[in-house]
Amino acid sequence: xxxxxxxxxxxxxxxxxxxxxxxxxxxxxSHLKTLEIPVVSFTSGELDLCQPESVxxxxxxxxxxxxxxxxxxLTPDRGRDIRTLMRNLSMIEHTCAALTEGACAQVVYISxxxxxxxxxxxxxxxxxxxxxxxxxxxxxxxERMLLQTTKAAKIPLxxxxxxxxxGPGDTHNGYGPNRFLRTAEKDRKITLFGNGxxxxxxxxxxxxxxxxxxxxxxxxxxxxxVATGTAVxxxxxxxxxxDLWKGQAEVQIECLPRSNPITHRHFDITxxxxxxxxxxxxxxxxGLQKTFALIEKGNG
Amino acid sequence: xxxxxGLSHLGIISSIAAASKGFQVIAYDANxxxxxxxxxxxxxxxxxxxxxxxxxxxxxxxxxxxVTKLGQCNLVYIxxxxxxxxxxxxNLTVLHQLVAAIxxxxxxxxxxxxxxxxxxxxxxxxxxxxQETQGDRRLQIYYQVETLIFGRAVERALYPxxxxxxxxxxxxxLPQPLHELLSTFGCPLLPMRYESAExxxxxxxxxxxxxxxxxxxxxxxxxxxxAEWSEIVPALKLDKRIGAYSYLSPGLGISGxxxxxxxxxxxxxxxxxxxxxxxxxxxIANSRYRRDWVLRTLHSEVMSQVQNPRxxxxxxxxxxxxxxxxxxxxxxxxxxxxxxSVQAYDPQVVLNDRPARLTQSETALxxxxxxxxxxxxxxxxxxxxxxxxxxxxxxxxxxxIDPFAALDAQKCREAGFSYFRLGSTPER
Numbered sequence: 142x143x144x145x146x147x148x149x150x151x152x153x154x155x156x157x158x159x160x161x162x163x164x165x166x167x168x169x170x171s172h173l174k175t176l177e178i179p180v181v182s183f184t185s186g187e188l189d190l191c192q193p194e195s196v197x198x199x200x201x202x203x204x205x206x207x208x209x210x211x212x213x214x215l216t217p218d219r220g221r222d223i224r225t226l227m228r229n230l231s232m233i234e235h236t237c238a239a240l241t242e243g244a245c246a247q248v249v250y251i252s253x254x255x256x257x258x259x260x261x262x263x264x265x266x267x268x269x270x271x272x273x274x275x276x277x278x279x280x281x282x283x284e285r286m287l288l289q290t291t292k293a294a295k296i297p298l299x300x301x302x303x304x305x306x307x308g309p310g311d312t313h314n315g316y317g318p319n320r321f322l323r324t325a326e327k328d329r330k331i332t333l334f335g336n337g338x339x340x341x342x343x344x345x346x347x348x349x350x351x352x353x354x355x356x357x358x359x360x361x362x363x364x365x366x367v368a369t370g371t372a373v374x375x376x377x378x379x380x381x382x383x384d385l386w387k388g389q390a391e392v393q394i395e396c397l398p399r400s401n402p403i404t405h406r407h408f409d410i411t412x413x414x415x416x417x418x419x420x421x422x423x424x425x426x427x428g429l430q431k432t433f434a435l436i437e438k439g440n441g
Numbered sequence: 442x443x444x445x446x447g448l449s450h451l452g453i454i455s456s457i458a459a460a461s462k463g464f465q466v467i468a469y470d471a472n473x474x475x476x477x478x479x480x481x482x483x484x485x486x487x488x489x490x491x492x493x494x495x496x497x498x499x500x501x502x503x504x505x506x507x508v509t510k511l512g513q514c515n516l517v518y519i520x521x522x523x524x525x526x527x528x529x530x531x532n533l534t535v536l537h538q539l540v541a542a543i544x545x546x547x548x549x550x551x552x553x554x555x556x557x558x559x560x561x562x563x564x565x566x567x568x569x570x571x572q573e574t575q576g577d578r579r580l581q582i583y584y585q586v587e588t589l590i591f592g593r594a595v596e597r598a599l600y601p602x603x604x605x606x607x608x609x610x611x612x613x614x615l616p617q618p619l620h621e622l623l624s625t626f627g628c629p630l631l632p633m634r635y636e637s638a639e640x641x642x643x644x645x646x647x648x649x650x651x652x653x654x655x656x657x658x659x660x661x662x663x664x665x666x667x668a669e670w671s672e673i674v675p676a677l678k679l680d681k682r683i684g685a686y687s688y689l690s691p692g693l694g695i696s697g698x699x700x701x702x703x704x705x706x707x708x709x710x711x712x713x714x715x716x717x718x719x720x721x722x723x724x725i726a727n728s729r730y731r732r733d734w735v736l737r738t739l740h741s742e743v744m745s746q747v748q749n750p751r752x753x754x755x756x757x758x759x760x761x762x763x764x765x766x767x768x769x770x771x772x773x774x775x776x777x778x779x780x781x782s783v784q785a786y787d788p789q790v791v792l793n794d795r796p797a798r799l800t801q802s803e804t805a806l807x808x809x810x811x812x813x814x815x816x817x818x819x820x821x822x823x824x825x826x827x828x829x830x831x832x833x834x835x836x837x838x839x840x841x842i843d844p845f846a847a848l849d850a851q852k853c854r855e856a857g858f859s860y861f862r863l864g865s866t867p868e869r
Contacts, residue, residue, distance in 0.1 A: 267726075370737070411733040414740050418780040421745050 142266040142412045143356075143363030146247075146297055150358035153208040153246065158182040159190065159199075159236065160212030164311050165251060165303075165349055169210065172350040178357070185213065190232035199239035208247040208357050211236060211287070217276045218313055226275045233283040237290040247360055248291050249299045249353060254366060254406070256281040256302060263407040266302075266364045297362035301352060304368040304408060308346030308428065309435040318343055318378050318429060325382050325392045326436055335399030337376030342368040342408045345428030355417050368408035369422040381426055385433045442467060443622060444514035446543050447521025447557070448475055448504070450486050451589055455520050455556060458598035460501035461494050462625045467514055469543070473506035480504045487764045487789055490595045508546050516618035517547060518585075520556045529701040529768075531560065540567065544575050552616045554583045555607075558699065560706045561639040564607055568635075581616055583608060584635055586642040591697055592762035603629040607638030646703040647721075650695060652688040654724045657731045660691035660864030670864025671846070691863040693770035693818075693844055694732035695724075696759040701768060732770050735816055736777050738842050738861050742869075743814045750781060753812035753836065755805055755847075756819025757787035764789045771818035775799060784808040788821055806835050813838035820847035829856040 156173055160166045161182030173180050181202060188195050190213055203209065213232055215225050240248065254264060255277030261268035272278045284300050291298040307318040314320050321331045344367060352367050379394050386392045413420070423431075445456035448470035456468040470476055478485065482495055495502075503510070511517055521539055523531045536557055547553065553571075555564055568582040584607030590597050604623045606615060611632045614620065623630055633641070660670040670691060678685045695701055704721055711718030743750050759769035766772055775783060779796045786808040792801055802808035805824060809815055809832055817824055824847045833839075833856050841853055846862045853860040853868075860868045 265730075370741070409730065409737075411730075411737060414733075414736055415777045418777065419744075419749075421740075 143299065143361045143365050143416050145416070146360030146362065147358065150355075151360070152176060152178050153357050153360075154206040155179040155181065155204065156208045156210060156357060157202060157245070158210045158212065159188065160185075160214070160251075163212060163216075164306065164308075164313070164346065165353075166212050167310065168308070168346050168350040169212070169353055172347075172354050173357075176354060176358075181207075190235050191228055193235060195235045196238040199236065200241075200244070203239065203245045205243050205245065207245040208249065208360075209240075209245045210249045210251070210353060210357070212251045214279070214283075216313065217274075218315075221275055223275070226279050229279045230282055230286070233286050237286050240287075240290050240294050240296060242294045242296075244294060245296060247297045247299065247357070247362075248287060249301065249356055250284060250287050251353070252280040252284055252300050252302045253277065254302050254304045254368070254408075256284065259404065262405065263409040264366060264368075265409040266366055266412055297360060299356045299361045300364045301349075301356065302364065302366045303349050304342040304344050304366070304406070306346055306349060307343050307432065309432050311346070317341070317375065318382070318425070318432075321375075321379050321382050322429070322432060322436060325386060329386075329390055330393045330395055331379040331382060332395045332397060333375055333379060334397055334401070335403065336396055337379055337394075338374055338403050340372040340374050340405040340407065342370070342372045342406060343378065343425050343428070344368055345423045345425075345431070347431075348422050348428075351420065352413075352417070355420060359417075361416065365412055365416060366408055366410065367413075368410055369424070370408055370410035370413075371424065372405065372407045373425055378425060378429070381429050382433070385429065442514045442516075443618070444469060444511045444517035445520045446470075446511065446517060447519060447539055448472070448479065449520075449522040450591075450594070451522045451556060451587055452518075452520035453479070453484070453486055454488065454491070454589060454594045454598050455518060455587070456502060457491065457495050457498055458595070459622060460498035461599070462622075464501060464622060464625075466502040467510050468502055468504045469506070469508060469511055470504075471506055471508070471542070476504040476506045486594075487762065488592070488594045489762055494595055494599075508543055511543055511546050512548050514551065515548065516552045516554070516616075516622060517543070518554045518556045519543075523558045523702075525698050525702045529698065529705045531558065531702055531706070533559065533563065537567075540571070541574075544571060544578075544580065547575075547578065547580060549578045550581065551578075552581045552583060552619050554585050554619065556585050556587050558587065558642070558702065559584070559639060561636045561643070561710065564635040564639060568609065581609075583616075583619060584638050586638055586645075588642075588645065591765055592760055599626070601626055601628050603631055605631045605633065605638050605641050607635040608632045609635070643703045643706055646700050647707065649688050650700050650704065650724050650728075653690075653692060653695065654727050656689045656691045656864075657694075657727055661731070663864045664866060667866050669866070690845075692731065693734055693863075694728035694730075696732075696768040696770055697765065698767040732773055733777075734863065735770070735774050735818065735842055735844055739778075739814065739816070742840055742842070742859065742861065742867075743838070747813050747838070750813035751811055751837070752778060752781055752783045753808040753810075753815045754783055754785040755787075755808060755815065755817045755824055756821060757785060757790040757792065758819050758821075761819055761821045766790055769819075774816070774818060784810070784812060787819065788823060806831055809835040811837050814840040814842065817841070817843040817845065817847045820845040824848065829853060829858075833857065 162184040256270045258269045258271035311319045383392045442465045444467045445452050446469050456466050460466040564584040586605035663670040674689045677683045757771045783799045784802050786802045786805050840859045842861045844863045
């Protein structure tokens with residue numbers, strides 16, 4: 142599903158990051174620093190993509206040999222309504238307006254697995270895109286806007302669709318490992334819906350940064366899911382956290398009545414094996430262990 | 442006298458099979474070197490029992506590049522395999538060119554039978570074209586379904602289950618030379634209209650694909666829930682609605698080229714006529730997914746444990762007893778392993794274009810030398826005879842991935858290997 146313009150890795154001259162202060166952005170900047178790749182990063186305060194003026198600012202910033210990574214988005218916790226959707230589209234409308242031919246060497250867009258139909262299972266890059274919520278609609282529309290624009294501008298576009306993220310420093314508090322870690326620390330309790338049977342593919346944030354890095358080094362183009370290929374139940378994730386606390390504190394798992402039917406989401410990550418054969422995702426046990434270690438040190 | 446035109450796999454097998462029944466056969470191909478090679482009994486295809494059959498039949502068959510010799514035949518088969526491209530689309534140009542080249546040399550009223558793989562509608566169109574260009578010769582055009590199986594081609598040619606013949610008028614008796622030949626094989630003859638026969642061939646292949654897809658889908662569930670597909674298969678085969686010979690062995694997707702070509706033909710027909718063939722898309726998707734089973738297993742069991750592993754691969758052909766690598770899962774796997782050191786071995790296939798980190802070993806055990814894992818991609822019989830203690834002594838790691846269960850699972854366990862095969866719970 143993706144092909145590399147650089148079969149052997151080559152550091153880009155410079156990477157411009159839109160949304161460098163968010164969860165993914167911070168880890169990406171840290172990773173690019175270890176790779177010694179020059180970076181220009183914008184927060185929404187420095188470059189407000191919702192404003193038409195951002196077009197000119199971005200145009201002036203971008204150099205033909207730059208790689209542009211677009212992470213900026215108003216996440217669902219900032220609103221799930223039509224207004225948020227339209228603002229998100231407006232951000233990419235302005236980004237696209239800056240992407241004239243030769244504007245940069247590559248665009249990497251951080252999308253989401255929310256673009257897929259709920260029943261797609263196992264999810265692969267060719268699975269049906271039929272998002273059920275505005276968050277997925279937003280990412281799919283943005284993908285198409287960027288695809289059309291970069292095609293016309295002859296700029297390679299890499300679309301990455303991560304599954305559920307977790308790791309130290311996540312500001313979101315959605316149902317899953319991050320929330321479980323927080324409530325285990327604060328309340329010594331993890332609350333599950335039903336018995337936490339739903340299986341999901343949770344991805345450690347450092348792995349997302351590394352995959353983006355690989356896409357930049359290889360000048361990759363196409364669509365790739367970012368998932369480990371191993372789905373675990375919410376109960377298993379919760380139990381792993383309970384085990385991590387053993388010896389220090391007793392964490393209870395509380396099960397609430399279920400209000401929604403059980404659904405699962407698995408990923409077939411064969412394309413990742415083909416695209417980046419030597420890359421290995423961390424297991425959820427390993428990722429939770431790392432996150433827990435940082436929580437213990439007060440950095441979680 | 443019977444003529445065969447086009448000496449690819451299908452033409453070679455079919456012409457020798459007809460000769461073995463005592464008929465005088467002219468086997469024609471424009472490639473003179475190929476004809477000389479065949480005259481010396483040097484076979485360019487690998488099929489069990491074929492050399493013996495040719496030896497037995499050599500007095501009845503003449504391989505020639507002289508097209509005029511076809512004028513002696515009252516029955517001529519067009520027997521060239523229709524090539525397919527990377528997308529499994531047939532290239533019928535070869536067939537049209539061949540018919541145009543030989544038709545002027547045929548005797549009047551020759552029975553011309555298309556044995557090549559053609560889509561529905563082809564024979565009727567061809568018959569109309571020949572009527573226009575060769576009308577005065579009154580050629581009689583028929584289509585006959587081939588059901589050759591790579592690796593079992595001789596058996597299939599000598600002992601067919603039935604003959605399906607596409608006719609201009611199925612109510613009329615078959616022409617005498619065609620009837621005489623087919624009757625020799627002692628199986629039912631099923632005359633039908635051209636389009637029915639052409640679609641019958643595809644229908645057979647779709648049933649096979651459906652069975653394989655069922656096997657693959659359920660075998661994968663077995664791998665997850667602790668069931669054993671090989672225990673389930675006998676129960677299915679004893680069900681008369683399914684049958685003792687049904688294709689229920691799980692595999693690494695559909696390969697070989699023939700089934701894939703017919704899948705594409707059905708998709709094209711459905712697209713043209715607006716019929717619902719979405720199940721075909723599902724079969725194709727399942728086939729592609731299962732093809733990568735070994736790659737996924739390698740990553741989950743080996744790459745996640747060993748940095749820069751060395752991988753031994755036994756088997757390159759798409760199945761045993763053939764040198765064909767068309768859509769071979771082994772070659773697809775090798776394409777995804779270019780970042781790793783691979784030592785491959787196959788009893789018949791020699792790879793000419795090899796990636797930098799792929800070496801081809803002289804023996805199966807040599808491929809294992811220093812490798813972290815052994816992958817058996819083609820279940821050649823010779824692999825099952827190899828002493829596992831020697832494999833154990835040669836292999837650096839202790840993992841065997843054997844999708845087709847070419848090796849004895851119990852012996853692999855006893856030898857201390859982690860063992861992975863299709864349709865079975867992983868044994869770590």
